[in-house]
Amino acid sequence: MDFKTYVRDIQDFPEKGIVFKDISPLLKDERAFQAATKAMIAMVGNNAVDKVIGIESRGFFFAPLLAFELSAGFVPVRKVGKLPADKISRTYALEYGSDTLEIHSDSITKGDRVLIHDDVLATGGTARAACELVESLGGEVVLCHFLLELDFLNGRRRLENYPAKSLMAF
Ligand SMILES: O=P(O)(O)OC[C@H]1O[C@H](OP(=O)(O)OP(=O)(O)O)[C@H](O)[C@@H]1O
Numbered sequence: 767m768d769f770k771t772y773v774r775d776i777q778d779f780p781e782k783g784i785v786f787k788d789i790s791p792l793l794k795d796e797r798a799f800q801a802a803t804k805a806m807i808a809m810v811g812n813n814a815v816d817k818v819i820g821i822e823s824r825g826f827f828f829a830p831l832l833a834f835e836l837s838a839g840f841v842p843v844r845k846v847g848k849l850p851a852d853k854i855s856r857t858y859a860l861e862y863g864s865d866t867l868e869i870h871s872d873s874i875t876k877g878d879r880v881l882i883h884d885d886v887l888a889t890g891g892t893a894r895a896a897c898e899l900v901e902s903l904g905g906e907v908v909l910c911h912f913l914l915e916l917d918f919l920n921g922r923r924r925l926e927n928y929p930a931k932s933l934m935a936f
């Protein structure tokens with residue numbers, strides 16, 4: 767299946783000059799959604815995984831499905847102010863603006879093997895911040911895992927210390 771045909775370009779969203787990759791057509795098509803989920807599970811290979819991190823918001827579409835299939839726990843990394851218990855934070859730059867991510871301090875056990883999932887790898891700032899949060903809690907990042915990456919923004923450079931895979935590249 768050519769998954770790229772289920773991703774559409776939206777010009778000037780969320781601000782002028784940005785071409786936004788909208789994955790809604792893939793999510794709403796039951797065959798494409800199921801096939802993409804299975805392909806993303808296959809991308810994990812033989813890596814043993816204890817926890818799957820999903821990054822708010824769009825990382826939440828697939829991360830719990832991956833956790834279920836990998837028999838791993840699911841841990842949300844959320845935007846600032848959403849997590850109720852003791853947490854740690856990291857601020858990072860985006861293709862558009864900046865943001866702060868948080869994770870519960872007790873969500874990772876020292877030595878956990880962690881897969882970090884998000885829908886899009888753009889500049890890599892978001893995924894890098896998530897990796898650093900996991901490592902500061904004693905987790906080991908075994909894979910940064912994306913539905914798609916934007917090659918021209920070279921996010922892999924920000925993730926040079928971590929293995930990274932994506933289902934599609936644009
Ligand atoms: O590689 P980067 O340049 O860091 O960009 C990638 C991030 O940008 C988008 O999230 P966004 O902040 O737009 O939030 P959303 O998931 O809530 O839509 C996307 O879902 C990734 O999380």
Ligand SMILES: Nc1ncnc2[nH]cnc12
Nearest residue numbers: 785786787788861886888
């Ligand atoms: N151009 C883009 N399209 C969709 N998600 C993004 N996240 C960061 N940049 C993006």
